[in-house]
Amino acid sequence: MTQTFKFGFIGLVLFYVYSPIFVLMVNSVNGSRYGNKWQGFTFKWYEKLFENDALMQAAWHSLVVGITSATAATVIGTLAAVALQRYRFYGKGAVSSLVFVSMLTPDIVMAIALLILFVTLGIELGYISLLIAHITFCLPFVIISVFSRLKGLDMSVTEAARDLGANEWQVFSKIILPMILPAVASGWLLSFTLSIDDVIVSAFVTGPGYEILPLKVYSMVRVGVSPEVNAISTLLFVGSVVLIVISQLLLRYKRK
Amino acid sequence: MTEYQPLLQLSGVSKTFADNTVLDALDLTIYDGEFLTLLGPSGCGKTTVLRIIAGFEQEDCGSVMLDQQNLAVLKAELRPVNTVFQSYALFPHMTVYENIAFGLKMHKVAKADIKTRVDEALRMVRLDSFAQRKPHQLSGGQQQRVAIARAVVNRPRLLLLDESLSALDYKLRQEMQIELKRLQRQLNITFVYVTHDQEEALSMSDRIVVLNKGKVQQIGTPREIYENPANLFVARFIGEINQFDGHVVRRIDEQHVEVVAEGADWVVKTDHPFVADDKVHVLLRPEDIRLTKSELVLDSVHVEGHIYECSYKGKTLDSYIRLASGTKVIASEFFDEDDPDFDYRLEQKVALQWTTGWEVVLPYEYAN
Numbered sequence: 126m127t128q129t130f131k132f133g134f135i136g137l138v139l140f141y142v143y144s145p146i147f148v149l150m151v152n153s154v155n156g157s158r159y160g161n162k163w164q165g166f167t168f169k170w171y172e173k174l175f176e177n178d179a180l181m182q183a184a185w186h187s188l189v190v191g192i193t194s195a196t197a198a199t200v201i202g203t204l205a206a207v208a209l210q211r212y213r214f215y216g217k218g219a220v221s222s223l224v225f226v227s228m229l230t231p232d233i234v235m236a237i238a239l240l241i242l243f244v245t246l247g248i249e250l251g252y253i254s255l256l257i258a259h260i261t262f263c264l265p266f267v268i269i270s271v272f273s274r275l276k277g278l279d280m281s282v283t284e285a286a287r288d289l290g291a292n293e294w295q296v297f298s299k300i301i302l303p304m305i306l307p308a309v310a311s312g313w314l315l316s317f318t319l320s321i322d323d324v325i326v327s328a329f330v331t332g333p334g335y336e337i338l339p340l341k342v343y344s345m346v347r348v349g350v351s352p353e354v355n356a357i358s359t360l361l362f363v364g365s366v367v368l369i370v371i372s373q374l375l376l377r378y379k380r381k
Numbered sequence: 382m383t384e385y386q387p388l389l390q391l392s393g394v395s396k397t398f399a400d401n402t403v404l405d406a407l408d409l410t411i412y413d414g415e416f417l418t419l420l421g422p423s424g425c426g427k428t429t430v431l432r433i434i435a436g437f438e439q440e441d442c443g444s445v446m447l448d449q450q451n452l453a454v455l456k457a458e459l460r461p462v463n464t465v466f467q468s469y470a471l472f473p474h475m476t477v478y479e480n481i482a483f484g485l486k487m488h489k490v491a492k493a494d495i496k497t498r499v500d501e502a503l504r505m506v507r508l509d510s511f512a513q514r515k516p517h518q519l520s521g522g523q524q525q526r527v528a529i530a531r532a533v534v535n536r537p538r539l540l541l542l543d544e545s546l547s548a549l550d551y552k553l554r555q556e557m558q559i560e561l562k563r564l565q566r567q568l569n570i571t572f573v574y575v576t577h578d579q580e581e582a583l584s585m586s587d588r589i590v591v592l593n594k595g596k597v598q599q600i601g602t603p604r605e606i607y608e609n610p611a612n613l614f615v616a617r618f619i620g621e622i623n624q625f626d627g628h629v630v631r632r633i634d635e636q637h638v639e640v641v642a643e644g645a646d647w648v649v650k651t652d653h654p655f656v657a658d659d660k661v662h663v664l665l666r667p668e669d670i671r672l673t674k675s676e677l678v679l680d681s682v683h684v685e686g687h688i689y690e691c692s693y694k695g696k697t698l699d700s701y702i703r704l705a706s707g708t709k710v711i712a713s714e715f716f717d718e719d720d721p722d723f724d725y726r727l728e729q730k731v732a733l734q735w736t737t738g739w740e741v742v743l744p745y746e747y748a749n
Contacts, residue, residue, distance in 0.1 A: 304474055
């Protein structure tokens with residue numbers, strides 16, 4: 126009895142969360158243009174998607190921004206996390222709390238702040254401004270992910286490495302980096318997902334010359350939900366799920 | 382014993398962590414080729430000495446000289462010193478082979494030489510067949526041996542071992558003690574071993590340095606430390622000891638004084654220039670005390686008491702005796718299989734005897 130109730134309840138929660146996405150996915154393969162009734166299975170919306178040059182261009186931009194910003198955020202964030210873990214310096218406590226604060230800052234605040242910054246500095250809105258903005262909001266996630274991994278490691282290995290003759294750089298590249306690699310990879314994937322999905326910050330800091338996928342979709346929806354939008358959304362959803370699952374698996378991967 | 386040359390010299394080394402003085406003007410000379418143990422309770426500064434020698438801590442003042450070279454200017458990675466860490470600190474992402482080869486690679490030893498030396502080190506710790514395993518696939522004792530091999534393969538002038546056996550279980554620890562001594566003889570490298578385990582210190586060391594509160598209490602061979610402790614701390618820390626407080630009545634000759642303690646006159650042997658009325662501690666090891674059924678003792682120096690607890694230890698029988706003054710004494714006797722009466726009843730009255738000269742007499746210390 127309690128078993129039935131438990132599973133029933135969990136089922137309801139999942140239904141509540143996933144039914145809209147399920148409807149979207151079903152409609153992306155529905156022959157009907159308006160999606161009010163089932164008119165047979167089709168992949169034609171996906172085909173139309175790939176013929177839409179403007180959309181493909183936006184997708185390519187998103188990919189470029191995603192890869193470059195995730196990579197930059199991962200490099201900077203990893204070094205920052207190692208510094209926070211390894212060195213004693215003035216204001217270290219404040220730095221680590223500020224990392225958390227920036228993670229919790231509402232997107233809209235960050236978006237406006239970045240926009241004001243770019244305008245003040247005279248940075249043209251486009252790829253560069255997007256890149257800087259995406260690195261900014263991805264950074265704390267990388268730092269947290271790498272830092273928590275570092276905290277779980279026995280740091281006497283770094284002393285052992287120095288004892289055996291490794292200099293500071295060799296300690297990092299040959300000992301610390303291989304040990305935290307799963308967390309670094311996970312941080313990269315998380316950053317990439319955040320970058321690909323972002324609408325709010327990107328809407329403020331990109332210019333008309335550089336369109337990215339989520340914003341393109343958003344503008345398409347303004348003239349009505351087309352089946353292509355269903356298709357592209359489905360692809361975005363599946364892609365994000367895959368990346369997040371991989372990043373979680375990496376985090377759980379214990380050192381062997 | 383062969384003549385040893387001084388290898389490492391610490392002079393006036395002090396270290397303070399946030400108002401807590403860990404080392405207080407420590408002087409210590411370590412000789413080439415010896416097995417030296419730093420022994421003391423936790424917090425006595427023994428690990429700090431090791432970390433200063435290794436270069437992980439910087440001394441506040443004083444100097445550390447290795448072969449006439451001041452170590453202060455050398456970073457940890459450049460010192461000809463290697464450490465075996467308490468937690469082993471093996472690199473989890475490398476195989477046993479890679480772990481051992483790490484130091485040689487860092488020192489840019491030629492590839493072919495690395496292979497020869499790592500193989501040799503593996504053979505030495507009897508892990509030849511484990512070269513391709515990862516550390517987590519090894520038992521504690523095997524990891525321990527990898528940690529030792531990883532350090533000695535670099536042929537350091539000095540090998541530092543930080544409580545390296547404390548994580549092992551009793552039996553393995555005993556085996557590793559013998560193994561370590563064998564390695565030390567074979568390699569002829571100076572070992573500096575840190576431990577709080579006095580049994581380990583006694584069985585392995587050429588010399589023991591007893592530390593307490595950042596100060597050297599006594600330096601000597603295990604035998605000197607055990608048989609002639611320099612003060613109450615050393616006496617109590619190394620092994621079990623019974624303590625009787627008394628005072629000197631008169632000097633008998635060059636080497637003997639008469640002491641009154643526990644309501645009896647004792648003749649004790651001492652080199653210390655005690656004079657009449659000096660307060661003293663007379664110390665006796667449990668195994669130096671012989672118990673006799675009270676009624677059989679006719680003369681000679683002895684103290685009487687009642688047995689309040691007996692504990693069978695296998696090799697020995699430990700008896701706990703309460704003297705008339707309330708002082709509690711432990712006596713540890715080997716079984717005499719030929720003596721059918723060798724057993725005591727609780728509350729039985731017994732006489733304590735010992736051979737004059739086996740006791741240790743120390744000047745009275747206030748702080749006890």
